[in-house]
Amino acid sequence: MTNPLLISQGALPDFAAIRPEHIAPAMNQLIAEAKSALETVTAADFPAEWAAISRCLDVATERLGVAWGAVGHLNSVADTPELRQAYNEALAQITAFWTELGASEALFGKVDAIDTERLNAEQQRARELALRDFVLSGARLEGEAKARYAAIQERQAELSQLFGEHALDATDAFKWVIPAERAAGLPADVLEGSAAEAQAAGQTGHLLTLKMPCYLPVMQFADDRGVRETLYKAYVTRASDQAEGEGAAERDNGPIMEEILALREEEAQLLGFANYAELSLATKMAKDPAQVNALLEDLARRAKPHALQDVAALRAFAKAHLGLEDPQPWDWTYIGEKLKEARYAFSEQEVKMYFQAPKVLAGLFKLVEKLFNVYITQDEASVWHPSVSFYRIVRPLPDGQSETIGQFYLDPEARQGKRGGAWMNDVRGRWMRPDTADLQTPVAHMVCNFAKASTDKPALLTHDDVITLFHEFGHALHHMLTRVNEHDIAGISGVEWDAVELPSQFMENFCWDWGVLQDISAHIETGEPLPRALFDKMVAARHFQSGMQMMRQVEFSLFDMRLHQQTGASVMQTLQSVRDEVAVLPSPSYSRTPHTFSHIFAGGYAAGYYSYKWAEVLSADAFGAFEEKGLSTGDVVDAETGAKFMREILEVGSSRDAMDSFKAFRGREPNIDALLRHSGLVDADNSIEPA
Numbered sequence: 001m002t003n004p005l006l007i008s009q010g011a012l013p014d015f016a017a018i019r020p021e022h023i024a025p026a027m028n029q030l031i032a033e034a035k036s037a038l039e040t041v042t043a044a045d046f047p048a049e050w051a052a053i054s055r056c057l058d059v060a061t062e063r064l065g066v067a068w069g070a071v072g073h074l075n076s077v078a079d080t081p082e083l084r085q086a087y088n089e090a091l092a093q094i095t096a097f098w099t100e101l102g103a104s105e106a107l108f109g110k111v112d113a114i115d116t117e118r119l120n121a122e123q124q125r126a127r128e129l130a131l132r133d134f135v136l137s138g139a140r141l142e143g144e145a146k147a148r149y150a151a152i153q154e155r156q157a158e159l160s161q162l163f164g165e166h167a168l169d170a171t172d173a174f175k176w177v178i179p180a181e182r183a184a185g186l187p188a189d190v191l192e193g194s195a196a197e198a199q200a201a202g203q204t205g206h207l208l209t210l211k212m213p214c215y216l217p218v219m220q221f222a223d224d225r226g227v228r229e230t231l232y233k234a235y236v237t238r239a240s241d242q243a244e245g246e247g248a249a250e251r252d253n254g255p256i257m258e259e260i261l262a263l264r265e266e267e268a269q270l271l272g273f274a275n276y277a278e279l280s281l282a283t284k285m286a287k288d289p290a291q292v293n294a295l296l297e298d299l300a301r302r303a304k305p306h307a308l309q310d311v312a313a314l315r316a317f318a319k320a321h322l323g324l325e326d327p328q329p330w331d332w333t334y335i336g337e338k339l340k341e342a343r344y345a346f347s348e349q350e351v352k353m354y355f356q357a358p359k360v361l362a363g364l365f366k367l368v369e370k371l372f373n374v375y376i377t378q379d380e381a382s383v384w385h386p387s388v389s390f391y392r393i394v395r396p397l398p399d400g401q402s403e404t405i406g407q408f409y410l411d412p413e414a415r416q417g418k419r420g421g422a423w424m425n426d427v428r429g430r431w432m433r434p435d436t437a438d439l440q441t442p443v444a445h446m447v448c449n450f451a452k453a454s455t456d457k458p459a460l461l462t463h464d465d466v467i468t469l470f471h472e473f474g475h476a477l478h479h480m481l482t483r484v485n486e487h488d489i490a491g492i493s494g495v496e497w498d499a500v501e502l503p504s505q506f507m508e509n510f511c512w513d514w515g516v517l518q519d520i521s522a523h524i525e526t527g528e529p530l531p532r533a534l535f536d537k538m539v540a541a542r543h544f545q546s547g548m549q550m551m552r553q554v555e556f557s558l559f560d561m562r563l564h565q566q567t568g569a570s571v572m573q574t575l576q577s578v579r580d581e582v583a584v585l586p587s588p589s590y591s592r593t594p595h596t597f598s599h600i601f602a603g604g605y606a607a608g609y610y611s612y613k614w615a616e617v618l619s620a621d622a623f624g625a626f627e628e629k630g631l632s633t634g635d636v637v638d639a640e641t642g643a644k645f646m647r648e649i650l651e652v653g654s655s656r657d658a659m660d661s662f663k664a665f666r667g668r669e670p671n672i673d674a675l676l677r678h679s680g681l682v683d684a685d686n687s688i689e690p691a
């Protein structure tokens with residue numbers, strides 16, 4: 001019996017044949033092979049040569065990576081108790097191996113000793129990035145410094161875990177039952193859910209919690225001001241010294257944040273950086289903290305007048321229509337919802353009727369074919385569910401022939417056992433294989449969670465679904481259209497974290513283009529494309545309060561940057577000084593929002609939260625090149641600009657710095673004008689309206 005996870009070279013995983021019992025034997029064998037390869041290439045007598053190391057070690061680790069990728073994929077999209085158990089049993093062993101590989105001093109020494117004269121440009125770049133990552137993991141430290149570095153890592157992992165647990169436990173700890181008459185205004189599903197929860201707890205009324213599906217609709221819709229105030233206060237004091245209730249004192253994240261910040265600073269200094277922000281940016285597109293701060297401050301300066309107008313509109317509306325003379329922090333979301341309803345009422349349901357999944361997909365393919373001169377055709381492969389399809393991307397060649405550049409799986413529908421959300425993942429990367437000298441073409445997973453098609457009707461997508469599909473396809477194109485032959489720097493591999501969302505967010509822009517929308521929409525009954533009046537309302541709703549939203553994101557990002565640039569920074573003082581500069585709404589003195597800011601204290605976003613805005617600036621500015629072209633041609637779907645975008649950004653992977661790629665495409669460094677325009681944050685007289 002053959003094990004389908006022992007994938008032969010050049011083949012794709014036989015997804016339909018993989019069973020939980022295949023996992024342990026295959027992983028044991030592949031890890032053993034990879035370990036033995038690591039031992040071989042790090043032996044004293046093994047030559048310090050790129051090709052020799054790659055032929056032995058990379059071939060073994062890539063085979064392991066592809067097989068484990070297939071297991072992880074099934075765990076995400078076709079989970080069963082047996083599969084989950086087999087996955088979890090293998091996980092520790094796999095993680096341990098990758099950690100061992102990344103920390104191997106012997107391998108670091110071998111790669112460091114390679115004579116670069118004999119490497120091509122791609123190999124030199126791949127080697128440079130590999131060495132950089134070794135160094136940032138402490139490979140050059142010695143003696144006491146090395147031991148201290150390891151201790152810092154361990155303690156940071158503990159503290160992050162603790163921070164996350166406190167935030168979670170503090171959220172879960174709050175439960176408050178209100179009588180039915182105080183629940184007025186809440187949507188039917190929230191009323192139903194909270195009544196059921198109260199009943200389960202042996203009480204009558206509605207049980208409110210701080211979890212998002214309850215907290216958010218209460219802040220948006222609960223007519224009872226006191227209910228909103230109580231929930232708001234509980235929410236913004238979670239895991240802090242201001243929190244109330246049993247056990248609150250043990251969940252205070254204040255001391256944990258201080259220790260995390262001190263350790264990060266020490267880590268940065270051990271590695272030779274002035275502060276943690278500099279260390280964080282060493283692997284990112286932004287060159288230094290000053291550049292990030294300048295961008296954020298620029299955004300704040302330009303968005304602030306609009307944010308103040310947003311607030312003024314809320315105040316006026318609250319006074320005239322809601323009888324609220326002096327709105328408090330727990331009122332703004334509520335007022336915003338009421339104003340939005342009054343201004344832009346249209347239903348998601350109505351919009352959905354125009355987006356039939358097959359039509360949207362066909363329109364997306366047509367767009368991509370025109371932009372990048374490729375063809376997408378249906379292909380055959382072993383899949384894990386009958387609703388999954390497989391496609392091939394082909395490029396026509398001048399001699400009339402064509403070449404396959406990549407393939408992808410599309411798993412569009414939500415179902416039992418499938419993780420929520422949407423994502424792109426690689427099945428394998430483009431690679432000029434050192435073992436066979438064959439060119440391996442890239443293969444991608446596209447996973448979404450759209451509604452199911454029925455037997456006689458196609459699935460209908462919301463506009464958000466359409467945006468999600470385009471977003472993930474942007475990632476997939478980045479992965480598949482690459483022309484780089486070294487797999488560590490091909491496609492999305494090695495791309496700076498703050499640049500990796502450029503192609504995905506770039507593709508989203510087309511979902512707001514009138515011409516493209518005509519191509520991807522057709523009413524389920526009449527076949528008519530999306531009407532202009534409905535489109536105009538969608539655009540207006542998109543821009544609603546975008547000034548305030550921009551200021552909020554800038555506040556989080558600036559706070560994160562400043563916190564990681566100072567020595568012994570005080571969390572609350574830093575927040576206060578940032579708020580003094582950019583906040584347009586007052587915050588009560590008891591508010592402790594940093595205490596649950598898990599992105600930067602429990603996730604990987606420390607001195608990196610700005611990446612969201614950074615990538616938006618890049619993608620909007622890149623799309624601006626298409627809009628400028630569209631001004632003269634009347635069509636943003638421009639093949640010439642598309643070819644340039646493909647050549648300078650999509651094809652190059654991380655073979656050069658993302659900033660160099662951006663400049664090669666745009667002819668200059670990125671600027672914020674296009675993002676402000678797309679967000680509706682421009683004065684009427686200097687906006688350019690794309691056709």
Ligand code: ZN
Pocket residue numbers: 471475501504
């Ligand atoms: Zn993304």
